[in-house]
Amino acid sequence: MSSPPQHPTAWARTDVPEGMGIGTLLPEPDGFRLEAGETVFAREERFLTRFTVWTDLAWATTRVHAEVLSAAGTETVTLQAQGGHWSDGKGGELRELVGCLDVDIAATPLTNTLPIRRLGLRPGEHRDIAVVWIDIPSLRIRRVRQRYTRHHAENGLELYTYRDPLHGEYRISVDGDGVVVDYERFVRRWSPDP
Template sequence: MDFRDPPKAAAWQHIKARAGFEVVYFETTDEGWRIHGCTTAVEDGRSWIVDYEIELDAAWITRSAHISGRSATGHRTRSIITNGDGHWQVDGVVSPELDGCRDIDLESSAMTNAFPVRRLRLVEGVRAEAPAVYVRAADLTVERLDQTYELVRDKSGRQRYEYSAPAFDFGCHLAYDSAGLLHDYPGIAIRVT
């Protein structure tokens, strides 16, 4: 599956699960892509802000993420770096529990669901494991999230993937545009630009 380059900017409105907004800017680099984003939201009566800068190589494999979060409980930062072969360091500490993860998935972000889709380039009917380094929105806790994606037929012309995250007992159909960016994440977010 080939994708066009992402636009210079994109935005999502968070719906149902939380109220808020995410704005993202894409920049090409010599190695691939740099993505700057910010999400603000209120969820379960708690507000938070997450700013991030993520570096990807040309194949959309995460290379690093620098994340800053603010909430009523204070300000936090995380620096997450990988060697590209599925080995990670969080704030300079080797994190073997994350071995095998190829992507970063920010709980606060609809955009980061683009990484496995663009990296895997699945063909219809193929299901792939896509474990990710998962960063919680409110406190920037880092954990492993096992998840799967499967490209399914869609008559509307959009790319749709059957998504599942067993740890959350969650599954849905995710709709993507031709740049491999999430268009509709049922109950979570919808793309507005």
């Protein structure tokens, strides 16, 4: 895979009446930084979220900051990680997250790029991993078991199956940078072309 694109990519949510996300991956001297945000308008919930994820050069998450603006006001969460050991923004250890190298922020397909890049699976291979799941808009944190399976490429896109016990199984297509193009029943990359 090439180095990550430095231009923002936008996605339209397909699981809610109105939702749009935008994000980018930026190289840094000691790793990568993911910057993204999303706005959702649904009957029950309306919110704006913004988040930043930092990784090391091997794509393992080192820090996360997420904030949500909703009818309840603004709420934030900050987590630090080193070698699979996590702490909250105040330095308190989060033992239930030990061993997680990736974070999955529910509002964006961009965090799926992190394990895709980190694992470097070949077609036909799969890997089970534990990730830190941050729910949006609640910002609840939990450990979730996920499986990524890589399939053979089609139409110039790499194909994966993503599975977890909370949400089920989804097909994901990604470009040559590992950035999601289509995430079954969740998002589709926005394109100005008809």
